Amino acid sequence: MIETGIPKLDEYLGGIPEGKSLLFYIEPGVEESNIGVHVLHHNLEKGLYGIYIVSESSPKNVDRVFNEFNWDRRRYEKLIVVDGYSSLVGAPTEEKYVVEEPHDIRSYEDVLLEIMEKIEGRGVIVFDSLSNIMDLCGERDALEGIGRINKEMEKAGFVSIYNFIAWPYKEGILYRIKRLFNAIIEIKIVEDKISRQRIQIQKLDWDGETNRSIEFKVFKPEGIRIYI
Numbered sequence: 373m374i375e376t377g378i379p380k381l382d383e384y385l386g387g388i389p390e391g392k393s394l395l396f397y398i399e400p401g402v403e404e405s406n407i408g409v410h411v412l413h414h415n416l417e418k419g420l421y422g423i424y425i426v427s428e429s430s431p432k433n434v435d436r437v438f439n440e441f442n443w444d445r446r447r448y449e450k451l452i453v454v455d456g457y458s459s460l461v462g463a464p465t466e467e468k469y470v471v472e473e474p475h476d477i478r479s480y481e482d483v484l485l486e487i488m489e490k491i492e493g494r495g496v497i498v499f500d501s502l503s504n505i506m507d508l509c510g511e512r513d514a515l516e517g518i519g520r521i522n523k524e525m526e527k528a529g530f531v532s533i534y535n536f537i538a539w540p541y542k543e544g545i546l547y548r549i550k551r552l553f554n555a556i557i558e559i560k561i562v563e564d565k566i567s568r569q570r571i572q573i574q575k576l577d578w579d580g581e582t583n584r585s586i587e588f589k590v591f592k593p594e595g596i597r598i599y600i
Contacts, residue, residue: 374496374531377414378407378588379598384573384581385555390494391526392554392578395502395534399560402569407559408498408533409437410596416448421495421530423487427456427474428504431467442593450495454483460508477509477517484521494529502536511545519552550575562587568599 373387388394396407409424416422426434431453438445445451456471458464469487473479484497499505506514518534525532536549550556556575562568571586587599 374420374494375414375418376411377417378410378571378586378596380586381557381571381573384584384586385576386578386580388531388555389578390529390531393522393525393532393534393552394555394557395536395549395553397549397556397558397574398535398537399558400537400539402559402561405537405559406437406500406535407596408500408535410590411496411533412451412498413438413441413443415496416451419450421450421452421491421493422448423452423454423484423495423497423530425454425456425480425497425499427471427499427508428501430457430463431455431465440592441595450493452487452491454480454487456480456505475508477505477514480505481517481521481524485524488524488528488530496531496533497525498533498535500535502534503539506541506545511541512548515545515548515552522552554578 373389375382375387398405412422412424434453435445452469453467454469454471455465455467456474459470459472460474469483471479471483522532554577558572558574560570562570568587568589571588573582573584576582588596590596
């Protein structure tokens with residue numbers, strides 16, 4: 373089982389079985405919406421592989437995000453950053469793995485298959501923004517490609533984690549998204565005196581507790597803090 377590292381959520385999920393996919397379905401406007409990076413870090417700390425697909429900003433931003441939480445990227449030999457941004461803007465990159473055609477979902481697939489052939493072990497693959505990849509590659513093509521990627525990750529025993537900002541896409545696209553993943557965790561803003569967010573488990577296809585909610589806030593550099 374793979375853990376998210378988020379207290380209470382792991383208790384309700386009972387862990388994530390290897391090969392499963394999980395979508396963080398995030399309401400627009402949620403502060404610190406990149407929840408997947410916390411799952412990535414937790415599993416790197418446990419000595420597992422962490423493959424991080426960066427598509428919406430420069431991979432140099434990974435260092436900034438890690439530094440905000442007092443994480444040192446250089447400590448993690450099993451962290452693999454896939455640069456899906458630099459080719460888009462014609463910028464140089466220092467990353468070993470680069471998506472040469474960010475507008476083609478198969479270019480993402482090619483890089484990930486190359487990585488899977490070169491490593492042994494288990495871990496997580498985290499996409500910083502599924503919504504951005506959908507906008508770049510086209511919604512239907514992107515989702516078909518993500519379906520293929522999830523199957524390949526299932527074969528490899530990796531857990532796939534996606535951050536998705538739920539912009540007002542067509543209902544048919546949202547319906548396809550909700551069918552595509554083994555688990556869906558909604559993250560919404562809580563309107564109250566204290567600004568915070570709520571995790572709601574909407575879907576699980578393994579034994580766990582659905583329709584459970586957790587309120588939390590992300591602090592820097594402490595990380596995610598759960599409200600009891």
